[in-house]
Amino acid sequence: MQTRRVGHSGLTVSRLGLGTMTWGGDTPTSDARAMLRAFVEAGGTLVDTAPAYGHGAAEKIIGKLIHTDLRRDDLVIATKGGFGVHNGRRSINTSRGALLDDLTASLRRLHTDHVDLWQVHAWGDAPLEETLAALDHAVGQGMARYVGISNYIGWQTARAATWQQAVPGRNPLVSGQVEYSLLARRAEIEVLPALRAHGMGLFPWSPIGRGVLTGKYRSGTPRDSRGASDHFNWFVEPYLESKSRAITDAVVRAAEGLDLSPEQVALLWVRDAPVVTAPLLGARTADQLKPYLELDERELPEPIVTALDDVSGGTNQLRAMPTAGDD
Template identity: 75%
Template sequence: MKTRRVGDSGLEVSRLGLGTMTWGGDTDLHAAERLVERFADAGGNLIDTAPAYGGGAAEKMIGRITRTHVRRDELIIATKAGFGLRDGRRTIDTSRKAMLDDLAGSLRRLRTDHVDLWQVHAWGHAPYEETLAALDIAVSSGMARYAGICNYIGWQIGTAAAWQKAVPGRAGLVSGQVEYSLLARRAEIEVIPALAAHSMGLFAWSPIGRGVLTGKYRRTVPRDSRGARDHFSWFVEPYLESRSRAVVDAVARAASGLSLAPAQVAMLWVRDAPRVTAPLLGARTADQLEPYLDLDALTLPEPIVAALDDVTGGPNQARPRPEAQG
């Protein structure tokens, strides 16, 4: 699998990342072992996780897998801090204490002395200077190699990145993580330009539209899908409306003409969009992962890309345009 640098940093990751949000719930240890083995065999190295995933179970699984199936030094492990469940409620706490407590817990569960990329999971109520100081501590101490942010909007990215650049010795932000797909292109308005302005990479979560761009929801909600599960139905429902169905139909037509699956077309569109470092795929099984491992040598034809842009909101202003003829 080909690799890309994360922004202007020296960190290099595979062009496809493995997301672990379902681990500890819909994905058990045996399935996770098979996923990571197959991913690593194909040349993938980026695994994205968080303390909130499975209440820490996802990190524990990764820690075990690096002892039994895949060597720690073969992987780029990215985790997060500042978000979790407390008393059954989603809570954001980006204070320095909460952030560093989260990191200590992550290192313990991952059975490692460092993570390759440590990310603020969401913008919180703590002063941003305090939150970002935790990143400085983590990087300067060696507990994290690089620092990034997740789910920030444009002005938040600009504020945080500029603050970190203001004083030599602070940990520069190398990446931002945000939802981005043919069903979610809002990041193109402010988020992606902000990342580009600060030479940061982009990790795109839910690149196949929370599973909707596979086409499996076109007629009904399959009983074995995320949309049919009480704990994930809220995640899928926003894209089960008429506009999304029109996009899915367009992707399916493009896929048919290219002899690809709709999900493969959706993935290629995200992977090769401007500024994207790697999409993060939340495959639940090795079988679900397999179709995406054969895409390394493929790119979508420019007319297909342009058509998909048009049907999902218009041209991507950052995409190179053909020179005028004449």
């Protein structure tokens, strides 16, 4: 698998990442092991996780597998801090103490002395300078090699990046992680331009439109899908409306003409979009992951890219912007 540099940093990752949100829940350890093995065998390196995924179960699975199935150096491990679920309620705490406690616990579960990329999971109420000081401390102590942010909107991204760039010695933010797909292009308005302006890479989550762009919801909700589950139906439901259906239909038609599956078309559109470093794949089984790992030599023809742009919201203005420094 080809690699890309994360923004303007020295960190290099595979141009597809493996997401682990369902690990320890819908994805048992046996399926996680099969996916991680297939991913690494295909040349994948980037594995994205978080303490919130399975209440720490995803990190524990990775920690076990890098001692039983893989070498630590085979992976670029990215995790997060500042977000969790406590007593059934979502909780955001981006204070210095909470973040560093999260990282310490992550390292323990991962059975490693450092993570390659540590990200603030969400914007919080703590003073921004305190949150970012925790990132500097983590790098200074060798607990993290690089730092980034997740789910920040445009002005938050620009403010945080500017703060880190203002004084020599602070560690620059190298990446941002937000939802981005043919069904979710809002990031193009402010987030992606901010990332580009500050030399940061993008890790899009849900590049297949929360599974809707596979086309499997066109005639109803399959029983074995996320949309049919009690704990994930809220995640899929926003994209089961007429506009999303029209975009999905266009993806299906493009796939038929290119001898690809709809999910492969959807992924290629995201993978090769401006600013993107590596889409994060949310597959739940090795069979779901396999089609994405077969795309390293494939690209969408420009007319198809333009047609998908048009049907999903219009021209991607970032394609016309200068690309100096992009990878």
